[in-house]
Amino acid sequence: MEITGEVGNFKIKIKEHPRYVDMDKCIACGECATKCPKKVTDSYNAGTGKRKAIYVKYPQAVPLKYQIDAENCIWLKKPGRCGACAKVCPADAIDFDAVEKIHEIDAGSVILSPGTGTFDPSDTGVYGYGEYPNVITAMQLERYLSASGPTEGHLVRPSDGKPVRKVAFLQCVGSRDKNLCGNEYCSSVCCMYAIKEAVIAKDHDPGLEASIFYMDMRTHGKEFDEYYQRARNESDVRFIRCRVNGVEPEGKDGDLRLHYVNEQGQQIEDYFDLVVLSVGLETTKQAMELAKRSGIRLTSNNFAAVSDFAPVSTSKEGVFTCGAFSGPKDIPQSVVEGSAAAAAAAKVLAPSRHQLARKKTFPEERDILAEDLRIGVFVCHCGSNIAGYVDVEAVADYSATLPGVVHVERNLFTCSQDTQDLMIKIIQENRLNRVVVAACTPRTHEQLFHETIRAAGLNEYLFEMANIRNQNSWVHTGDKTAATQKASDLTRMAVAKVTWQGPLENVVVPITRRALVIGGGISGMAAALNLANQGFPVDLIEKSKVLGGNGLHLHNTWSGENIPLRAARMVDQIMWHDLITVHKDTLVTAAEGYVGNFKSTIKSGNGSEQNIDHGVTVITTGANRLMPDEYGYRQHKNVVSALEFDKLYEIKDKHVRKGKSFVFIQCVGSRDSNHNYCSKVCCTHSVQAAIELKEEDSSRRIYILYRDMRTYGQRETLYKKARELGVVFINYELHGKPKVTKVDDILDVEVWDHVLHRPLLIHADMVILATAIIPPAGVKQLAQLYKVPLDGQGFFQEAHAKLRPVDFATDGLFVAGMAHFPKPVEESIAQALAASARAATLLSRDEMTLDGIKAEVDPECCDGCALCVDVCPYHAITLMERTGDDGQNHKLISINKAHCKGCGLCQGTCPKRGVSVAGFSLKQLESQVEAALAV
């Protein structure tokens, strides 16, 4: 890759390596790989299995097209010697003469998301990796546990294939370890993945014993601590805080002996039959090369350098980054940053929106209502996936005898591009007005066929799929007769259902291209600024009389950027922005509407009310600090919270200035029965403060009493620096909390020392409490107004923890910052940008199209009993009154089609046939059931 030009107008040269398989021709039948004689270690399976030199990366790969691994292909190494694949390929797709291509691309901006690699323990042979077969990496275990992996999900010992009885996870291999690999940082994700793998391994085999050897359990994300506790208490995973000294073979069968010093200081030897190395994340050589070619700066840890206030912007203008390339991070945060980078790129390119994007066009729809039934059935072979286990010819012949069917076709792959063209031709030539595809699952392929029949001039809903693969050929591999019968049955049912299918109209919803952002802290300001910079008007609501939120009270970010200064700059930009209207001292008092069409009522402190129409809502209401009632807080003057300490430090208060001994107590109110979660930022915050105190006066005695030190990611360098400066870290457990008492003017802190195994008494001039972060008052009311859920801890609950981290399940509503969970500035800003990007996908258009599968009311049958109102998970149904022909008022329900997702709960609940989902009418379902029973 080569990149020239500048922001807004880059020119990029990209080299495309040849696949040696023609993507247009390949039908992914797999014949080539069956015949290919060359076996290669499979990197997708992390080296646990073999693949062929011609392969698809994994069975669900997109695109599902084969490729030849040039380094291992016999023909490509020595033309003429093999060529087995070319001989068997039914599609003539093999092209040994393919050459690399250079593409020249014009792009307004560039996003680098090369991801991360994992530390390779084979170079160092750490813990016997590479020497003892039963020492594997976590990624290898992941593949062993996977149904698509080398053992189909059975956890066996690589040495002899025997079931694993005892597994040990060793944490921090290739992380937090300068000596081994130079990686001083924490990889952030390994504690969680080790717990997950241990739990899943035990799910597979409840008799399995799993132990995790760790230094600090870093489960700092949303719901992570609860998962950790469940693993410990319900799944019986054993957690041992220690670094294992060594792994040695025990006997000749592959058993492994581990020796370590336990928390009581005893030397222990234990035996395991599988040792899993929780390998850390590190930037790949290729990604470093990419950084070099793109001209962006890397940190000393080889991650892309970014600012905490612009977490997806690289050192080069117009070049953005996201995911683990800019520091180790988990899936949710990576997805957040993916959206955030889109927002950052869109900010630059907003004037050119819709300049190059193309819209598909379709011919006008044929009116089929007056036509006789003309059904076409397409039976798919799916290569040998279906045809190998089902007599597809018999199914096709049978289909031709079904009522209404006028045309039947068999296809090797019904989903291939050439078949789509063929289908269009057949539909038009035979004037088909309903189409059935007997193939795989509608979940992956219905959309494709909808587009195909639209292109043939049919309403897209005149379509039905019969799943004769996932629900048939894949599960009845041993009985071809029965599988063929079942395929015929499924096809008959689909034909019966589509017979009663009429054209449906998609629902078009207009969009008010305006955003409401609730909460004017750092997240709210970041979201508002990005949306406004993309050209969308924003109303920014703030409860208090000033913008800035917690940003006004904080000190520095972990990397040392001054927060109040940057927050003030954001406030300035907001106040001067033409497209942002700020409403301070204001609350939302009422809200109604749905995606694209919200109407909120806001009320300011002076009592004036105002209605705002907006298309999207972004909730950034932040969080508060807990006021503790332990450790003598508010009783003893020199017991202060972390934020109070920051202020005292800033104004050079004499107690701080003259103080010689400081004790920081972590997890005050966090990770206990009241607030069962980690507040995420406090470890780093205390470490930063400790470093400053120590740098100011190295003779000061500073103690940090902690439960697990959670300086995740590159923050680990701060932890290391603090230790090097002589800050003393003492671990305590929840059942042995420190005790603070005041004797004369001195605070006495008593804590159990786990290294010395005896209580320790510290005389402290000041005790600083790292207090928990809690949801602010009033979020419950706000959640009710917009009908969005809160989680068990009172933070807003996103639609999906991994894949939709800033969306709510209800369309058009988004969440960012500490309203979602405690988090540091850069993660809040990334979420705010992500929420903005997600909102912009709606605001960038005048209207949005929703599918036509919606509930419909039959006013003749509905008597307004309202049973359906309660079961509807989308709040789409309301009870109305209308005047009937008899002049009387009747109750009946009304469906908001923008809210309705067509789930059918209403239809299942209704005792009177008063509501049904289009495309799943009772007539259709009855016909389908009758067809099922018709033999």
Place this chain on the structure above:
Amino acid sequence: MQKNKLVGSVLVVGGGITGMQSALDLANAGYYVYLVERSGAIGGAMAQLDKTFPTNDCSM
């Protein structure tokens, strides 16, 4: 910067979970996206995982 100089397209390098999310959000907001992936298929590291926390959903 001149408006007519701006090119309404974005190059996304890397087709893992992050790059795919960027590409989708940009395309849905009206920008043309080039998604470039080193290997033969998109999906990245997440496609290698068996299940994910907290629901133990299949990663695929």
